[in-house]
Amino acid sequence: MSLGLLTLIVLGLAAFGFLLGRGRALSSVKGDPRALHSLPAYYGWSVALATAVPALLVLAAWLFVQPALLQGQIAAQLPADAAGSTDLAMADLRRIASGLDRLEGSLPAADLAALTQDPAALRGQLASAGVALGAEIDPAVLKAATDYRAAATRGQGAMVLVVALIAAAGFAIALWRIRPDLRARNLVEQLTTLVLIGCSLIAVATTFGIVASLVFESVHFFRIYDFGKFFFSTTWNPKFGGGSDLGLWPLVWGTLYVSVIALVVSVPxxxxxxxxxxxxAGRKVRSFAKPAIEILAGIPTIVYGLFALITVGPFLRDWFAQPLGLGASSSSVMTAGLVMGIMLIPFVSSLSDDIINAVPQAMRDGSYGLGATQSETVKQVVLPAALPGxxxxxxxxxxxxxxxxxIVVMGAGAAAKMSLNPFEAMTTVTVKIVSQLTGDTEFASPETLVAFALGLTLFCFTLALNVLALVIVRKYREQYE
Amino acid sequence: MNDMRILERDVETQTAKMTARGVQVYYGDNHALKDVDIDILQNTVTAFIGPSGCGKSTFLRCLNRMNDTVASARVLGQILLEGEDIYDKRVDPVTLRARVGMVFQKPNPFPKSIYDNVAYGPKIHGLTRSKADLDEVVETALKKAALWNEVKDRLSAPGTGLSGGQQQRLCIARAIATSPEVLLMDEPCSALDPIATAQVEELIDELRSQFSVVIVTHSMQQAARVSQRTAFFHLGNLVEFGETGQIFTNPRDPRTESYITGRIG
Incomplete structure (x- = not known):
């Protein structure tokens, strides 16, 4: 039985439970809803939720746990030297298993059973079904693959049974509990709270998961690459053959330089x-200008990148960099910073506008009432009040x-350098994460794993910024309440 | 009501500080204030009373052109400050508001320290020459507002950290520090408890020696306690204007009598 069908059945049972629960509640008071503790629909909901929620939760948990358990079991079965590392063998095994699934549809069961005894013939059959295998099939791996399939089928059968039982149990218990004085409304609210808690847990758990994966891979990286060299070296020079210099600072410098230029442009x-x-602005100007500025925020960054590459870069090179003798490169920190600054204008203006509008009118009246002009009021009263925001x-x-x-890839280039000259090409942490991960090097090499360490560094940077923002906002928040 | 106090109180001067003639105010199509004539006398507390929406706050805001900040408001008629028309094109509303200060219904201290709140007016108008001068102005204003003893040790604390009554007295000190000639107060005690109200009322009586004070209030007892002259507004009309004692003991208009005895409003 497929997963979708199982879910549909559980949901169908829940819908049926809703109608039945509602009907049972009404009939228990001979059709007079005033004698019930809650509205009739709440009794229906209590049955529907009791049926669906626990069953679907178990289903989700099972889907996570079963593959992990199976993999542990099968990996123990594989011969130690099976076609290189265990990871590769497992990947082969899964492909064989999925190939067998496909063949199952087109071949009679007897033929399939015969094929599993003959690895060479099987390889040909698999290739014709669209599953290409690199090497001859090791009989041990084949054996493991058939075991894997059998175990997976057994597991799925058990899952269907367990989920159906839980749904039926929830259905029966909830239906049995319906009485006129059952506090169905409170029950439904409690169950809803549980659903809400579950949703927020998913968000929190995802955050932790992302951080954990970054930390995990970074630890791998620091096992094969020197901690001190990453944090204190000022050269970034990855090589394919190993022996790379993977110093953090040129990238951090580029990131900060570009960001500072962008902020210097966008904040004022x-x-x-x-x-x-x-x-x-009057109402008319405002109703036109505000959406117009916000359109800027809707432009995809790749379009800004094009703008940087084709317009801003050459313009800066021809009119500033070359006449000033500062370089002849059209990709430069200045280009990326300027274009990024333009991109950030709507962020700053739109948020600040909302915040300035939220400053109470009483504050402005107080200032005008003392004979302050509009600009004095803005500078000395409105802006300080809006400062945290x-x-x-x-x-x-x-x-x-x-x-x-x-924008950085297209505007500032990909050369990791530490230089004060804003018309020189530099690059940032994010750009290097992309280029290190999308390269052709082996995944377990320091050249690739460094991307995770860089990601973690970046994460710490933005985290620190967010904490700083929180501290500032908290310190000044109560000022005009 | 303390009738004895009202009768004993005399009006010291009869010079008109501000004169309003035929003032009409429209908010869009709504005719909010109809044909008001009033003289605000020098060194006198004038109270505006009347039910909600009768136009008393609207008229108060005409006196220092705060209605300019409301886009839909239109003011007709003539208001003179010492003989000069304040709605004349040559008059800068900003300078006018420095001469006619205002205290609002809800305390609205700026998000600054207590010192900076009081120093705000003198700083923007350049009233002081040195830091020492400014310190003195701040101290005097806070003393006049009867707040000095409570805040002298924490002048650099934020003004928003004070209690409601203290905040309102801070706002009054802020208005005094600009040394206005007329002080407008729009229900200054409506957000205060009885003790803070008593302090503010005492303060208003003291301020009378230096300024003309105009106070809008919903409490008739307060009007009777603090003012020498009272104006009663009803539905946008100025119904009666005269000495406070006379208004409260011997009103001429039946509507005034109904209002102060609690039958309308």
Whole structure:
């Protein structure tokens, strides 16, 4: 029985339970809903939720646990020297198993049984079914594969049985409990709370999962590459043949340089645009200008990248870099920083605008009532009151700048360098993560694994920024409440 | 009501500080204030009373052109401050508001320290020459507002950390520090408890020696306690304006009598 069908059956049972529960509640009071503790639909919901929620939870858990358990068992069966490492053997094994699944549909059962005794013929059959295998099939691996399939089928059968039993049990118990004085409304609310908790747990668990995978792979990296060299070397020079220099600093320097230029461009422009829109602009201007600025935020970063590559880069090279004698490269930190700054303007302006609007009118009245002009009021009362929010907006923009990849690839190039000259090509952490992971090197080499260490570094950077933002906001938050 | 106190109180001067003639206010199509004539006398507390929505706050906000900040508001008629029309094109509303200060219904201290809150007006108007001057202005204003003893040790603490009554007195100190000629107060005690209210009322009475004070209030007892002259507004009209004692003991208009005896409003 397939997974989808099983889910459908559970949900169907839940829907049936809803109708039955509702009907049973009504009939228990002879059709007078006023005699019930809760509205009739709540009795229906209590049955439906009791049927579906535990069954589906068990189903989800089973889907996670079964492959892990099976893999542990089968890996123990494999011969120690089976076709290189265990990982490769496992991959072969899974392909054979899935190939056998495909053949099962087209071949009679007897033929299939015969084939499993004849590895060479099987390989040909598998190839014709679209599963190409690199080497001759090792009989031991074949044996493991058939075992794997058998165990998986058994596991699935058990899963269907268990899930169906749980659904039926939930259904029966909930239905049996229905009485006029059952507090179905409270029960449904408790169950709903559980669902809500589950959803937030998924979000939290995912975060932890991502961090854990970063940490795990970074530990692998530091096993094969020197900790000190990564953190204190100032050369970034990965080589295919090994012996690379993987120093963090050129990339961090590039990231910071580009981000600082982007913020220097976006923060003043965005903030002043926000001040104009919220304090000075009339309703008509505002209703046109605000969406127009927000369109900027909707442009994909790759389009900004094109803009950097084709327009801004050559322009800066021809009008600034070459006349000033600062270089002849059209990819430069300046190009990427400027274009990224333009991209960030709507982030800063839109958020700051909302925050400035949230400053109470009473504060402005107080200032006007003392004979302050509009600009004095903005500078001395409105902006200080809005400061925590504005800092939040700026730090959000900074996180975006640090994490941005496309504009940097197309605008600033891919050369890892530490230089003060803003018209020179440099690169950032994110760009190098992409190029190290998409390269042709073996996955277990330091050249590839360094991407995870870089990712972890980046994560720490943005985390620190977020914490800083929280601290600032918390410190000044109560100012105008 | 303390009738004895009202009758004993005399109005010291009769010079008009502000004069309003035929003032009409429209909010869009809504005719909020109809044909108001009032003289605000020098060194006098004038109270505006009347039911909600009668136009008393609207008129108060006309006196320092705070209605300019409301886009839909239109003011007609003439308001003179010492003989000069405040709605004349040559008058800068910003300078006007420095001369006619305002305290609002809800305490609205700025998100700054207590010191900076009071120093705000003098700083933007350049009233002081040195830091020492400014310190003195702040101290005097806080003393006048009867707040000095409570805050002198924590002038650098945020103004928003004070209690409601202290915040309102801080706002009054802030308005005094700009040394206005007229002080407008829009229900300054509506957010305060009785003790803080008593302090603010005492303060208003002291302020009378230096400023003209105009106070909008919903409490008739308060109007009777603090003011020398009272104006009663009803449905956008100025119904009656006269000495406080006379308004409360011997009103001429039947509507005023109904209101102060609690039959309307």
């Amino acid at each position: 422009i965005g903030l002043m645009a926000a001040i104009y829109l919220s304090e000075y 504005i800092v939040g907006a700026v730090l959000l923009a900074a996180s975006r700048a640090i994490g941005e990849t496309m």
